[in-house]
Amino acid sequence: MTAATPKLAGPSGRWARLARKMWRSRVLYLLLLPTAISLITFYYGPLLSGLWHSFRYWDLKQDIFIGLENYTRMFEETAALAAWRNMAVILLSQLVIVSSMPLLGALLVFRLTGGRMQYLWRIIFVLPIVVPGTVVVFVWRWFYGVDGGFNLLLRAVGLSSWTRIWLGEISTALPAIIAVGFPWVAGLNFLIYLAALQSIPGEVIDASKVDGAGPIRRFFSVELPLVRPQIVLLIILTFIFYLRSFDAPLIMTNGGPGTAGTLVPGLQMYRAIRDDLDLGYGSAIGTVLFIVMILLTFLNFALRARIARNEQKRGGQA
Amino acid sequence: MTRHRFRFDGGQAFIHTVLVLLATFTFVPVLTLLALSLKDTYQFINQPIGLTFPLEWKNYEMAWAFMRDPLAHNIIVATAAVSANLFMASLSAYVFARHDFPFRNVLFSLVGILLFVPGTVLLVPNYVLIINLKVQNTLMALILPYAAQQVFTLVVLRTFFEELPSEMFDAAKVDGASAFQEYMRIAIPLSWPIISAMAIFQVWQIWNDYAWPSLVANSNEARTAVTGLIYFNDFSRPEPGAGMAAAVIAAVPMLILFLVTMRSFIAGLTAGAVKG
Numbered sequence: 001m002t003a004a005t006p007k008l009a010g011p012s013g014r015w016a017r018l019a020r021k022m023w024r025s026r027v028l029y030l031l032l033l034p035t036a037i038s039l040i041t042f043y044y045g046p047l048l049s050g051l052w053h054s055f056r057y058w059d060l061k062q063d064i065f066i067g068l069e070n071y072t073r074m075f076e077e078t079a080a081l082a083a084w085r086n087m088a089v090i091l092l093s094q095l096v097i098v099s100s101m102p103l104l105g106a107l108l109v110f111r112l113t114g115g116r117m118q119y120l121w122r123i124i125f126v127l128p129i130v131v132p133g134t135v136v137v138f139v140w141r142w143f144y145g146v147d148g149g150f151n152l153l154l155r156a157v158g159l160s161s162w163t164r165i166w167l168g169e170i171s172t173a174l175p176a177i178i179a180v181g182f183p184w185v186a187g188l189n190f191l192i193y194l195a196a197l198q199s200i201p202g203e204v205i206d207a208s209k210v211d212g213a214g215p216i217r218r219f220f221s222v223e224l225p226l227v228r229p230q231i232v233l234l235i236i237l238t239f240i241f242y243l244r245s246f247d248a249p250l251i252m253t254n255g256g257p258g259t260a261g262t263l264v265p266g267l268q269m270y271r272a273i274r275d276d277l278d279l280g281y282g283s284a285i286g287t288v289l290f291i292v293m294i295l296l297t298f299l300n301f302a303l304r305a306r307i308a309r310n311e312q313k314r315g316g317q318a
Numbered sequence: 319m320t321r322h323r324f325r326f327d328g329g330q331a332f333i334h335t336v337l338v339l340l341a342t343f344t345f346v347p348v349l350t351l352l353a354l355s356l357k358d359t360y361q362f363i364n365q366p367i368g369l370t371f372p373l374e375w376k377n378y379e380m381a382w383a384f385m386r387d388p389l390a391h392n393i394i395v396a397t398a399a400v401s402a403n404l405f406m407a408s409l410s411a412y413v414f415a416r417h418d419f420p421f422r423n424v425l426f427s428l429v430g431i432l433l434f435v436p437g438t439v440l441l442v443p444n445y446v447l448i449i450n451l452k453v454q455n456t457l458m459a460l461i462l463p464y465a466a467q468q469v470f471t472l473v474v475l476r477t478f479f480e481e482l483p484s485e486m487f488d489a490a491k492v493d494g495a496s497a498f499q500e501y502m503r504i505a506i507p508l509s510w511p512i513i514s515a516m517a518i519f520q521v522w523q524i525w526n527d528y529a530w531p532s533l534v535a536n537s538n539e540a541r542t543a544v545t546g547l548i549y550f551n552d553f554s555r556p557e558p559g560a561g562m563a564a565a566v567i568a569a570v571p572m573l574i575l576f577l578v579t580m581r582s583f584i585a586g587l588t589a590g591a592v593k594g
Contacts, residue, residue: 018420025419027497032425035410038466043432046443053443060449105340108333124341126584130576131348134528134544135565138551139347142354142562149350152366183343188591191584215329237591244438247528251548266438270529273445282442290439297434 054284059277070284082260083268086174090242090264093178098189098238099231105185106193107219122194128186137251140180141167144252167253173261177248189234196230197223229307236300240293246270265289355381355562362558374559381563384554387538388546389567392525395457395542399464400520404513407468408475412501415479416487426476432469441529448534455537464524471516474589478512479505511582518579519586525572543568 022029054071057064074080109121143149144166151163166176200223208222246266249255255263255271265285272282353369354362355377361370414426437444444463453459482505490500506513531542541549547568551561576583 022420025417028413028417028419031413031497031501032410034406035429035468035472038406038468039429039432041447042444042463042466043435043440043469046440046447047435049443049446050440060446105337108337108340111329111333113327113330121337125344127576128344128348129587130572131569132526132544132572134526134547135351135569136347138547138565139351143347143350147363147366149366156367183340185340186344188587191588192591195588233592240436244436245529250529250532269438269441270533273442274533279442279446286439286442290435293436293439294434 050283050286053280054287056280057278058280058283060279066280070281071288073281074284074288079260079263080265080268083255083263083265086260086262087243087264089174090178091239094238094242095235097184098234101184102187102189102234103193103227103231105190106197107223109194110197110223111215122191125186125190129188133247134251137180137248141252144176167262168257170257170261173253173257177252177262180248189238192230192234193227196227200226229304232303232307233300236296236303239296243289243293243296351562351565355559355566357559359557359559377557377559377563378567380556380560381550381567384550384556385543385546385564385567388541388543389571391457391535391540392542393571395460395464396521396524398457399461399524400517402461402465403468403520404471404517406465407471407516408506408509408513409498409501410468411472411475412479412505413497414472415476416482416484416500416505417497429469430473433473437463437467438529441533445533454534455540457535457540459534459540460524460531460542463530464520467520470590471520474516475509475512478509482508514579515582515586515589517586518575518583519590521575522572522583522587523590543571 053063055065055067057066057069105125109118109125112118112121141148145151146165148166150166154160154162164172166172204222204226205218208218213221244266246264249262249264249267250270253262255261255267266289269282269285269289272278272285350367354366356373356375357366357370357377358374361374410429414422414429448454448459448463451458451462453462486504486508487500490504495503525543527542528544528548531540531545532548535541535545536549547564550556550564556564
């Protein structure tokens with residue numbers, strides 16, 4: 001009879017009811033427990049620990065408060081500044097790469113007549129994703145070596161004077177790392193562009209053909225505007241990916257040549273652990289990377305919301 | 319209206335030419351790798367381009383002798399971590415999707431918000447955690463964190479479970495099934511396709527991870543395939559062809575996985591890519 005007396009339920013009654021409800025759901029909480037323990041141990045705990053220790057000197061033995069020193073270091077040290085500059089160069093290059101090459105590949109496959117042909121080419125350009133990134137980087141490292149593929153090629157065509165240790169010179173090391181994966185068509189970006197193109201209604205394309213639009217005009221007036229959301233999405237995803245990944249410089253150059261030829265903040269964080277055991281500094285780099293990524297994620301949402309609004313408006317006028 | 323079936327189409331021919339060119343550049347590194355993996359040291363240095371005969375299969379023997387253990391480690395890690403991960407994530411996803419209980423939305427928000435926390439920013443604290451748990455350079459240093467990366471899978475599966483027709487669950491309730499029985503008998507059997515797509519995505523991610531295992535599993539007892547490949551080349555100083563053969567060996571399991579599960583593979587990776 002107690003459950004049916006809401007009039008009498010004061011604040012204490014409400015709490016009692018809540019407690020009863022929670023007790024009744026105890027099995028459900030139990031089922032959630034493994035996930036809860038996982039996430040607290042490997043996400044929430046480390047998140048707080050990283051933030052806390054970013055204001056401290058920390059090397060597993062000592063743990064001393066040093067204020068903002070780890071953060072100011074990041075904007076004073078030459079190597080750290082170079083790492084952010086390298087990051088900016090990589091992101092700008094990726095901006096151009098992601099919005100051009102995989103889109104070109106997808107567009108060409110999309111323009112093929114015959115579903116069979118489209119399917120075949122789709123498989124061809126998807127297949128390379130099975131090759132682990134480390135293997136790709138490893139092969140490219142050989143290409144850039146003293147007796148690697150590029151120098152051999154140059155010698156073979158009589159351009160011996162152009163040969164160099166591609167990853168060993170400041171002027172070529174970073175471009176060499178960015179060039180890994182050329183022509184950058186294959187993979188998931190291609191797949192996402194192709195899916196977007198294939199979802200364009202056939203009537204829209206036909207209408208533009210009837211209007212006499214040639215293949216190039218058709219791209220700029222029909223297809224490009226309709227895949228713009230995917231371009232924006234992939235640019236932001238690529239930015240987030242390159243902000244956190246540093247496998248290529250780690251495996252190819254370890255951040256060199258020199259102190260920071262191809263250093264990026266993520267690699268600096270890694271080296272703060274492996275080489276210096278300067279864990280507070282590493283935590284500070286991690287925190288800054290995190291903030292940048294969060295900003296990009298919000299930008300992603302804002303842009304997508306704006307694109308959705310614009311589309312609604314366009315739909316409303318039609 | 320007579321149409322020639324094999325009419326020459328300039329536009330299509332142009333497209334094919336460009337595609338063949340792009341594909342050639344795309345596949346040259348992989349083909350070079352395969353060719354180099356079959357050369358002895360003399361061929362490797364003097365005729366690195368194209369196939370050279372006799373093919374040096376011994377490279378694969380040498381590479382296999384080293385890569386055998388890392389491959390085994392990686393298979394154990396992937397199997398253990400992915401099954402534990404999927405079990406926990408699907409169970410929680412089911413609870414969030416099909417049951418109402420106090421603080422459900424708050425708790426789910428606490429999970430969902432972690433989508434914005436990429437693992438890499440936690441590199442330092444997670445490293446210290448592994449040291450404190452005293453599992454550094456053991457397989458546990460990989461299995462535990464990989465099993466904990468449940469957020470994305472959980473969110474995807476929750477949406478999927480929510481869309482299942484409630485009649486089936488109601489019928490089970492009438493039969494007196496407990497929450498866990500409902501999960502085992504209804505939710506799981508109905509969601510195999512999406513669960514396998516998630517599983518493949520996770521295996522692929524684990525197989526591709528370099529930075530984390532190179533930090534916490536850098537021992538002969540725990541090295542993974544791709545970290546083993548780099549270690550073999552940089553520290554064991556093998557014959558160059560054998561080093562290349564090791565790279566092929568590190569890639570083969572993913573190729574097999576792809577060929578066996580093509581559809582799920584592409585579905586899983588596409589979903590995972592958009593997550594970022």
